Amino acid sequence: MTLIALGINHNTASVDVREAVAFSPEQMAAALREASSGKTLQEVAILSTCNRTEIYANITDDTQGGQKLLGWLSEFHNTPLEALEPCHYVHEGADAARHMMKVASGLDSLVLGEPQILGQMKSAYATANEAGSLKSGLHNAFHQVFSVAKRVRSETAIGENPVSVAYAAVTLAQQIFSDLKNDTALLIGAGETIELVAQHLAKQGLKKIIVANRTLANAARLAEEFGGEAILLAEIPEHLHKADIVISSTASQLPVLGKGAVEAALKRRRHKPIFMVDIAVPRDIEAQVGELDDVYLYTVDDLKEVIDENMRSREQAAEIATEIIEEGVGRYQKELNSLDAVATVKAFRASVDALRETELEKALKLLQSGVEPSDALNQLARNLANKIMHKPTAKLRKAGAEGDFDAINTFQALFELDVGTDTLPATNDSKGQNIDLNSEKP
Template sequence: MNIIVVGLSHKTASVDIREKVAFAPTNMEKPLKALVDIPDITEAIIVSTCNRVEIYVTTHDIAGGIARVKRFLADYHNLSLENLDPHLYAHHGEEAIRHVFRVASSLDSMVVGEPQILGQIKTSYGYAAEFKSSGIILNRFLHKAFSVAKRVRTETKIASSAVSVAFAAVELSRKIFDELNDKTVMLIGAGEMCELAAKHFLNNGVRGVMVTNRTFERAERLADEFGGRAVKFEDLFDYLHKADIILSSTGAPHCIIGPKDLEEVMRRRKQKPMFFIDIAVPRDIDPKVNDVENVYLYTVDDLQEVVQANLAQRAEEAKKAEDIVNQEIGQFFKWLSSLEVTPTIVALRAKFDEIRRAELEKTLSGWKDLPPDGQKRLEGLTNAIMNKLLHPPTSLLKKAGQGGRTDLYIDALRALFELQTEDEGQQELGELEE
């Protein structure tokens, strides 16, 4: 049984291609059931996010399975496979395992270390479990991927530093104030960047948010979203002293806050520090405000420097994460290989034991003067002979299974001894999963 991965991502397809093959989370039952109805596809999971669409399946036929999943992806979305295929990638065996472990650990994400992908894969797995399209192999596979991602988060600092301008603003605020739970943020402007920054600040425990904008209705909408207070733009300086952190991003053609504006503000604050973050281009805040005592100003360029330094740090941490992935691949691949080896060993022993018992019974049935302990001694003798005969092939199979090189030995043993492993294999798989 092989694991294969077929999909596309931000690395291979533009957003207009990705959105055409996306699966709606409210309608996962239909495609999952369609997948496991495909000949020789036994288990299936669909991962569909804004940056990737991937299908994980198990199959005995690698090439055929890949071709059938690609065809399914095109047909399900009424697309031409000829046009879709250049954007698709396919992995099997160890490479499939590596790929999914890396995706779950956010090593394949647009922003390395972002935490969302793990939750998205867990959600996808939840659908597969709910609609019974995953089984023993993909269940174990996905749980292993989750544990690998947890190791990466725990043992590296891949997600510990800000790699967006909005979050870098929060990181710099912490350096100035240490704690944010008694601080108030004022947003000057109600654009996307201000909104994102406000979410980060609230997630990091700020006490409150004020929003001002030239269009007061927009300020009210954003303030309502965050449980904050809207301030009319013309009243900005009446409220500025109440803010500890000011994030400004307007479309003004000139500076709206200068050093003289802050003299009265700082007097009313009794010289408590203020942190200004100017992410507007052109700038909203005169650089000279940095000369005012207890006033700290950072521009978008300062934030970009923080982001670039943190990206470099994440790249170093990603190397450690890759080592963890490599360690875990070997462990899981050994387990996967054992799914072929174990039923064959069980069937081989059963075959030998069946022959042993039949011949022993034939011998005992005609033995008139057998000593009282004779049957027990003959049982022990035949068992010992069988075990010694089976030891070399059993050891060889187990060793081959650890390296993933089992097909040659398994096929030979099944042919030589006419082994039937389906029933025994299913029983053993269940025991292994438990």
């Protein structure tokens, strides 16, 4: 089995493409079951955020698994394969583990070190676990990833400065409105990102916050925390004219704010400008809204320039985080190697146990036939030793004949044999010599 990470993110694809392959919460369980139902992909987890869609899997065919996974992604979302091929990436084995650790630690995010991604990855793990698409391979990989991400957070300053998509949106609002103390913000959604936006706005002394959400109770919870007003999504047109700032981040598959509603609000505002940031993928605000003269509409991609200015303080911490990740990759690889060794040990033990049972049965028959116990025991010991030694001895003779001294030296180290300097050549310079292994034929 080979660990694979396939994805499309903000660095490789535009918002349009990312929208096309985004998984809604309602789709996730069915998608996981479908993806893990084939022979090639037996373990699957999916991470889908506004900036990335990534699929983590253990595959049996490491030469075509990535291509089959991309094909499945294309088919599931009814998106042409040729649209995904130029903007996808695939990592395998240790590289896949390294990539997952970078993602969970925030090193691959649009905002360097942003903390939300770790929670999103944990949710992806929990969802896959609940859907039954995880087995021991991905379980172990995720546990290593979470362990590394925890170290990065606790041992570096990667997350100390408030640099995030939410923070960048508020920073951009400050550049347009010099003083937010006289402004009103309409926040669409009530999730973690919107909550962060509300926190940053409150710190800037914003006059009023209106929270719109599909569930009024969730909107009320967030609005109450910041002394704001809660409304339903359907009530947005009635309140939109009050908003100087609109920031939206929902999980809706369709836009929640259209051009017509914004035009009506602008008329009531007498064309006083509205600043809008659409953080959601798929987009919450129709792209045509940006065509209106008195609207300043920004998407996630537009925030990149603002974010670049705020991320420099985290670059040094990222270097330390990279070292921690490399240590984590090393541990992950060692665990995989140890699992391979465990399988070999089990097979070896089973083989020896089978020989033991066979020879023990022969010895018992000898005793029953009247043979002296000492003779039966000697025969048992001799036969068992010869049978155990037979295959390794044959392999050693072949290694000697072929000059494969690495195999011979490995055998010596494995059984801690001291054969002296006169028995075997010390280097490969002696290839071709005849070797007397001084071992009895079984």
